[in-house]
Amino acid sequence: MGGGNREGRAMVEKKRTWSLERKRRTFCYLALLPILSIFLIIRVIPIIRTFALSVTDASLISLKSNYIGLDNFKNLLSDDLFLLALKNTTLFAFATVALSVSMGLLLSLLMYRKSTLSPLYETIYFFPVITPMVPVAIIWKWIYDPSYGLMNYILFWFGIKPIGWLVYPDIALWAIVILSVWKVVGYNMMIFLVGLRNIPSMYYEAARIDGAMGFGLFRYITFPLLKPILLFIIVVTTINSYNVFTQVYVMTTGLQGAPGNTVRVLVYDIWENAFRYSRMGYASAEAVILFLIILLLTLAQFKIVKSEA
């Protein structure tokens, strides 16, 4: 009797926990339903459809689109504007990454020792990071103005003749690199600084006992321990640089900016093909290439750092 009762109670107990469990699960799925549906609509489906669109001749005007295989990709390889954009973007990305990462690291080493001025420096170096790109690009466009701009005035002090910064493609690309490095360097510096301050001081003490000094400390302690952070910064800066658009859009449009296609970059080319010429399929093929480049570069960067470790 007693045994049966206990069994019965256990059954009831089990049933209750199960119904509780079911109630909780229902809550979980209901709670996640809105956010997951939005993710599906704005991320998952578009990402998949980019690939699907890239093999069609879809346009905004005609609703019907035909499968055309890899034609878009073949045409891209002989599209001078696309190739120019690819070249410019790659050059821009490498220059921006090299300069902003090395300068960010240098600045973080300079700021490593905390002083009364540290909070002030951190704030000021971070200003450009938190400022929206459009107004920043407008100021710099004005700074680069060939006749009235500050840049040529500063060069004038050093006896350098005025330069038409945004007029010639080669120079304009570098002008945009300078602006972009200025904007992002504070971010890279702060991340390096967080990494530096997380290195336990006992490592340095141990290395000092072993006779390491100055650059030796950096070479054998700081740098190896900073590697994961370095990788992170390089990956993030590379991805962002390959997606450069706003500053190019602002600085190369309008009368006083550079004419037409001076500095054509990939996202600009995608934007123009898709939303000006309504070539959705073609532009999607470009987007796929951009995606693959970023993916390959990220994987390569991980591989390099891993093999060195």
Next chain:
Amino acid sequence: MAEVIPTKTRWFRLSYQALLLLGTGIMVLPFLYMVGSSFKPPPEIIAWPPTIFPKQATLENYLTLAEKAPFVRFFFNSLLVSSVSTLLILFTSTLAGFVFSKYSFPGKNFFFILILATAMVPFETYLIPLYLIVKDLRMINTYQGMILPYAVMSFGVFLMRQSIGSSIPDELLDAGRIDGCSEWKLFRIIVVPLSASAIGALGILAFMQAWMAFIWPLILATSREMYTMEVGLAMFQQRFTIEYGGVLAGSTISILPIIIVFLILRRNIIEGMTLTGLKG
């Protein structure tokens, strides 16, 4: 620890400081130039040699700004889009963060990884299908369309999961359950109030992200009344290239709210952005 600083080291430190100060100058100079020039009367803006501060300060550029383009409307649009986006992100992220940190259910890891993994794909690469979807939803040139891609934030889910997981003990939730609270009520009366500081930090980042958005509102806003501040400025500087004063005044206004928030909440913003890899 009393350190004896050799002269050589002292010189080193001085040159550190000098370099840092020089960098500081380079960082602020463009801002000073912009703000200073926005108060200059038109002839002074194109004077040579260029100066930072106006000789005869005037508010003219600001006062006439609204006549040249509907900047009040642009500002309102930005404010509306960014605020709604922030509220949606806070709600979806906190709820999802709660579910991911305090429950176990089939598919949990899959959903969580899906949310994080899709954030790795740059927005610009799937812009076109996204536009087509929004077009099918008849949301082109609407606030809803502008907000939709900014209604959720992968990093927000991640942040709230970490925060709720570490700051709210399971015992507290169980105590609430014994008192008869439903899971939804636990969320409302325990999780949300106890996560206030994380919610605040996320709110700032979400707002800044939406305020700074450019390519999406540029594509979506087809009529001038729908431009955000950023799009309005970019268009204005294209069309009115002679109106330097107006362009600079508009730029100053669009930067101002962000700078003020930044100066007040500097610590939270820097920490939030560096800990997470989020970037403006």
